[in-house]
Amino acid sequence: MIDPPTTPIPRAGRATRFGPVMVALAAGAAVSVALGLYAGLHEPTGVAVNLAGFSSFMAVKTWxxxxxxxxAIGQLLSALALFGKLPGVSGGRGVAALHRWSGRLAVAVTVPVAAHCLFALGFQTFDTRILLHSLLGCFFYGVFVCKMLVLTREDSPGWVLPTVGGAVFAAMVALWFSSAYWFFTTFGVTF
Structure with a gap:
């Protein structure tokens, strides 16, 4: 019997498996659908919690x-550095820590926004922008779950993690444009 190597084999040298990727995609899809169903089927409360210093919860959500x-932009730049795609910047331990913590904080600040949208507003379809925003919110959390599951798999194809990470980034930016950008251009930059 041959002992396994004592040093990890680089991701590119490992055999790739699509089964775990498919499970991650299915889990992400299930989260997206579950959020959409819950938001669409429950009766929205209309109750908003405001934070001190802000004029409305819409302003809180916007900021x-x-x-x-x-x-998320910090996530993108640090990911590019980690993958060696950012000229002049090497992806060391500090960049990896920046990537992890900026991602954790980005998701953490979206949780109160998502909770408000789910419970107070529900899944709304009366306007194209709002429908798109509702769909993007469900998609964002589904693709985030998928990314977290793919992240732990070293046997997934090398293109999967950047693709799913890019989808998380794109969904976040699209959510911002369908909500915060709209708020700023409609009501001005207010707190």
């Missing part, structure tokens, strides 16, 4: 989403 997008 939390803006913070999340800024952190």
């Amino acid at each position: 939390l989403t803006t913070v999340a997008v800024v952190l």
